[in-house]
Amino acid sequence: MSDPHSSAENARPFVRETATSRTLHFSIATIQSRMDLADPDALALKYTRTIMGFLLLQPAPRLITMIGLGGGSLAKFCHRFLPAARIEVIEINQDVIALRDVFHVPPDGPRFRVIHGDGAQLVRYRTTRPDILVVDGFDDDGQPTRLCTQRFYDDCYSMLNTGGVLAVNLHQGDHEYDEHVDRIHRAFHDAVLVIDDDESSNSVVLACRGPALDAPVAGVDRCLRALDPVAAAQLAEAFETVGRAIEERRNA
Numbered sequence: 001m002s003d004p005h006s007s008a009e010n011a012r013p014f015v016r017e018t019a020t021s022r023t024l025h026f027s028i029a030t031i032q033s034r035m036d037l038a039d040p041d042a043l044a045l046k047y048t049r050t051i052m053g054f055l056l057l058q059p060a061p062r063l064i065t066m067i068g069l070g071g072g073s074l075a076k077f078c079h080r081f082l083p084a085a086r087i088e089v090i091e092i093n094q095d096v097i098a099l100r101d102v103f104h105v106p107p108d109g110p111r112f113r114v115i116h117g118d119g120a121q122l123v124r125y126r127t128t129r130p131d132i133l134v135v136d137g138f139d140d141d142g143q144p145t146r147l148c149t150q151r152f153y154d155d156c157y158s159m160l161n162t163g164g165v166l167a168v169n170l171h172q173g174d175h176e177y178d179e180h181v182d183r184i185h186r187a188f189h190d191a192v193l194v195i196d197d198d199e200s201s202n203s204v205v206l207a208c209r210g211p212a213l214d215a216p217v218a219g220v221d222r223c224l225r226a227l228d229p230v231a232a233a234q235l236a237e238a239f240e241t242v243g244r245a246i247e248e249r250r251n252a
Helices: 046-051 073-081 119-124 150-159 177-187 220-225 229-251
Strands: 014-017 021-025 033-036 063-067 086-091 112-116 132-135 165-171 192-196 202-208
Touching: 033 073, 046 073, 046 165, 046 202, 046 229, 063 073, 063 119, 073 086, 073 112, 073 229, 119 150, 132 150, 150 165, 150 177, 165 177, 177 192, 177 202, 192 229, 220 229
Parallel strands: 063 086, 063 132, 086 112, 132 165
Antiparallel strands: 014 021, 021 033, 165 202, 192 202
């Protein structure tokens, strides 16, 4: 199902470690994932906390599908702090999957599994309909072409349950960044929110299948109260940012 010549499939990851953190890389210039050694389940990178803003739009997901495992930051966080959700992660690079124990990724079980496969094929030939679809797939060349075509984003829309949310991590330095955002707008009929990360060159795009961006949301405080206090403390600032962006969109 996957292209044997894909750079995403064949890129060789490596790990660096300091006294406080462990990071996953495809090149020394960029960090794919960071884990705090003192708190392996924490979301150490800001964009990952922003992605969790999907809870403001879909506060009780039953199935979360992720494309791109990396160091497993989002997968671990959701597994620990969203106990009512099942999590499936698809990763094209077997060498990345081989590092799951290094990054404390949970073993496969009833609520959690990692699948070796092609995310673009997964959404095209879907067998499940998630409430949340997270796309965070990168290799040593950036975001793989197969994960940012118009067909791919159209397939993401079709895959989601009604009321579902797509959360995409995009790199602002990509020369096709604006086109990627435009494709998501077309696929999701402009039900799209773009949130820039002032800590790095990432943007998080939240796109809804349905009227969630224009309907009343649960509210930042209510969503935080529904979470474990440890998770709420990590997500409070990101939720405020996403909440403001939702309000600004509505008032525009």
